Amino acid sequence: MTRLDALLAGLARERSTGALRLGRNGTIFLHDGRVTYMECAQTPGVERLLTARGRMTEAALRGLQADGGCARLLEEGPLTPGELQFAVLGTVLDAAFFLLPISGTRPKFRPGERHWLGGQWFFEVAGLVRECARRRAHLAEIWPSADVDTLPVRPVPWLPGHGVTLTRVQWEVIVGADHKATPLELAKQLGRSGYAVLLAVRRLAAAGLLAPPDPGRTALSAPGRAAPGDPGRAAPGDPGRTALPAPGRAAPADKRPKHAGPAEPDEAADGGGAPGAGLPKRARHPYGRPPHDPGTAAQPLGPPVTGDPTDLALLMRLKKALEELA
Template identity: 65%
Template structure:
């Protein structure tokens, strides 16, 4: 079975229009070979993001969705075109990050089927793949282990210093953390993108604010979207095999996290201009607002908060 990104690349070459359903994992909508929207069962969609911002209840959004779609939402709802574009951008990038690595199911393409938002915004398939790779590399730069990505978020019982500073997403993660809530559970609950919650979790792990995960069958068998992002490049610039990194992590004891470098607590890694995946994401077009500008803004906010 061909990987999902390979299948999408073929549909892009054929300029296909319709919906690619990836089992229960999600759906990818295309128009003439370009992605117009993506849904992922693991991440909040545009409806949840708008509802979390207090713009419209999800029930009201569903009524607008059933009668009039995007045009009626902009005419009757308290949502501006720019706000809707930003939510669509976040939902599509989030869904791509978690949906494209999905395997074990045979996708089914339904010609002609479209999302209720219609063909308002377009994302290049190759660009989406590059953006997902950039995001995985950035997560690994912050904290090289993906152990916490699918484990319940558990704040550390003590602080690594006399005080800490949390940004808004980290605060929502800490206050929403429970015995069973994983980062993606929290993302759906608080109406944040799954990727932004993963960023918050990895940054808190780097600052020593999270307890090590309790190893379970689920966490041991996890092979999710962060696959391939578990290694950190050595200082001499040579590559390191994934197996070596995995063995190092496993050798630190059951449920233990990799050791931080001395002096790295609470510090953000410097941005390396030579790092792969530097393109600011997929080329996107929309009229009248420039979605490419929103892409740059979103990337800057993610890396500076």
């Protein structure tokens, strides 16, 4: 079966215009061979991000979608072109991260179909593929187990030390966690980027702030797709598979405040808090980082993502610069 990234590369070479529908998983919109927008069933769309964060009401947004589209939104809505552009950038990168690893579907291309936002911004297919690979490597570097991406978020009932420092997104995840919602479900509830919530959850796991899963419960991916952060992860029981360790005897608590990691650029784009001072020492709590797994070792960061027009590439470089400074 043809991989989705290879199919998109072929559409890019043919300079195709239309919508590539991936069943219930989502839709990829292209114009002249370049991606203009992506919709993913697993992640919040730009509509959800705008309404959940209070930028617009759902009724007002529906009215603009039905009459005037993107042009009217920019003329009459409360958003500046830069705000909408940044929201679309985050949404497309988010959707690409979860759509590109999908397998087992039969994509259908519908020529000429467009998204209501129109062809305002463009993304090169090769650039999206590179950025998704960089993000997967970065998630594995923070916490090498993809289990936390699909399990319900369960904060520990007590701190592993005397204090903790959280970013804004991490705080929202802790407050919103009901021990039932997965990270992507929380992202939709909070109106946050799915990838930003995954970053927050993996940093919480690395800081020892997430409880192990209920006994007998395993992280299961949806049929026909890989886990978001680790498309090639092993089946349950494989030696290379890592997960949150079971509770053990607590080690002596560190009296200094613990940090759940620096804010990532995607968190900052959602209004995330100031960077923390670094990760805690892994050996000082019973939920420490799993042993190094060569199968999930982080890969070197890829080349910068390019886009058209130039300001999209500038936004990507700004995101990466913030990440390096954090």
